[in-house]
Amino acid sequence: MARNLDSKCKVCRRAGKKLFLKGERCYTAKCAMIRRKYPPGAHGAKRFSQSSEYGEILREKQNMKNSYGLLERQFSNYFVKAKKRKGDPSINFLTLLEKRLDNVLYRAGFFISKNKTRQVISHGLVKVNGKRLDIPSYEVEVGDSITLKEKETTVKEARENLSKKTEENLPIWFSVDKNNLEIKILRNPIGEDLPKEFDVYLVLEFYSR
Helix, strand or coil, X not given: CCCCCCCHHHHXXXXXXXXXXXXXXXXXXXXXXXXXXXXXXXXXXXXXXXCCHHHHHHHHHHHHHHHCCCCHHHHHHHHHHHHHCCCCHHHHHHHHHHCEHHXXXXXXXXXXXXXXHHHHHHCCCEEECCEECCCCCCECCXXXXXXXXXXXXXXXXXXXXXXXXXXXXXXXXXEEECCCCEEEECCCCCHHHCCCCCCHHHHHHHHHC
């Protein structure tokens, strides 16, 4: 499996904002965006002021791609799929990304980073509808039941993470049973359920060029 080997802290510094790629560290004073809030490199502090219009579009695309932890080919493929589906391509694009199995487990609060979530899935420690599934990109469907394989360390970690997750921070298109460590997909996400931290229209503009 191809991986992005860039330092996660450098990715956030290059983005100019937290992308929450390193889990718990991102919420502490050790976060690189607190200690060194400028791009990496000898002239990092000057880079943001020199960005062109195209540079801003490219940076937004990179930020969104890195936030979901995807490689360029994976990310651009979602744009192609979004264009082929009926409806608003921007909604389709975000919906496809949000319905990834790794993203659902992360949004539910089972694990504190998408990288950790992908590791758990790839190691065969997640079940969908009772069957082991090791594909992080699996697109969840309405009615799906997502649970964890009974491995003590994984279950313990998920319970600890869920104990810190509040109900108001959970998406409403799926439910989370903290006692049984189960996620149920209630419906497909709609516009109000989708994240607002990125300008998806800039991303679509980049791929439409």
